[in-house]
Amino acid sequence: MTTDETKNAQIYFRKLWAADTSALKAHLLRLDPESRRTRFGTPVGDYFIEQYAENALGNHSIAHGYFVDGILRGVAELRGFRGVAGGDAEAAFSVESDFQGRGIGTELFSRTVLAARNRGISKLFVNFLSQNARMQAIAKKFDAVVTYDSDGGHAEIDAPRANALSIWKEALTDSQDLADSLMQTQARALRSA
Numbered sequence: 001m002t003t004d005e006t007k008n009a010q011i012y013f014r015k016l017w018a019a020d021t022s023a024l025k026a027h028l029l030r031l032d033p034e035s036r037r038t039r040f041g042t043p044v045g046d047y048f049i050e051q052y053a054e055n056a057l058g059n060h061s062i063a064h065g066y067f068v069d070g071i072l073r074g075v076a077e078l079r080g081f082r083g084v085a086g087g088d089a090e091a092a093f094s095v096e097s098d099f100q101g102r103g104i105g106t107e108l109f110s111r112t113v114l115a116a117r118n119r120g121i122s123k124l125f126v127n128f129l130s131q132n133a134r135m136q137a138i139a140k141k142f143d144a145v146v147t148y149d150s151d152g153g154h155a156e157i158d159a160p161r162a163n164a165l166s167i168w169k170e171a172l173t174d175s176q177d178l179a180d181s182l183m184q185t186q187a188r189a190l191r192s193a
Contacts, residue, residue, distance in 0.1 A: 009068045010187065013107060014177035016063040016075065023072040024063070025053035032097050038132050039094040041152065062119075064111040066095070066104050070185065073099045076108035078115050078124075088123040089116055093135065105138050111173070113142055117159045118170050126155040 016024060028039075028049045037043050044052075056077065057063055066074035074095035080088070091112045095104050116124045126144070128135040129152045139146055139155035146155050160166075 010070070012067050012177060012180040013064060013111065014067070014181050015174060016057055016065045016072075018057050020063075020065065020072070021053060021057055023065070024056060024075060025050060027065075027072040027075060027096070028053055028094065030096055031094055035094060035097050035100075038129055038135070039092065041127060041129060062112075062115045064108055064115075066099070066108060067181070068099070074104045074108060076105075076112045078112050078121075087121060088125060089119075089121045090125045090127070091116070092126070093138075100134065105134060106141060109138050109142060113157065113159060114166060114170050114173075117166050118162045120162060121159050124157040124159050126157075127151070128153045128155070 028036075029046060031039060033043060036049070040048075040052075060079065062078045064076045065072045075093070077092045078089050079092065080090045091109070093105055093108060095108075113124065126135065126139055128139075130148055132153070136146060136153060136155070139157070142157055144155035144157045146153060148154070
């Protein structure tokens with residue numbers, strides 16, 4: 001999809017829920033081989049993706065999605081935390097190749113850092129292949145400490161403590177995102193009727 005095509009598209013971000021499992025699976029299956037490799041750190045097949053998607057959206061994770069005309073095109077996952085507060089977590093990202101380089105990863109990362117902060121996560125980790133320059137650039141925008149070893153690159157972010165403003169911002173964003181997605185769904189339904 002070209003930039004001109006997305007100008008007329010209905011675009012929104014929102015949190016993903018268990019009901020979005022099929023949309024997540026479809027998104028991950030649409031990733032080209034290079035995008036799959038950069039997302040999972042190794043080449044993966046359809047079966048792996050199908051199994052992964054079935055278990056990705058649960059109470060152990062928070063995911064945010066980027067939608068274009070109701071189709072999930074990018075995802076950020078905050079994974080590995082347990083309980084209500086504290087500890088470390090990992091973030092992972094995928095954006096379909098036609099939508100890369102447009103600031104989507106940065107927006108998804110911002111939402112992920114805010115979610116981590118509001119859950120008391122003190123350290124946020126991102127692992128990436130050393131040639132994944134886009135992920136490195138995004139991590140640096142959030143003051144990540146980036147290191148490299150034989151496994152690739154690693155970014156570590158010290159998440160600030162939650163406060164009333166950060167909690168309010170997430171709640172407001174979630175409410176606005178939900179309203180936007182409901183309006184987009186209604187608009188699509190009216191157009192197809």
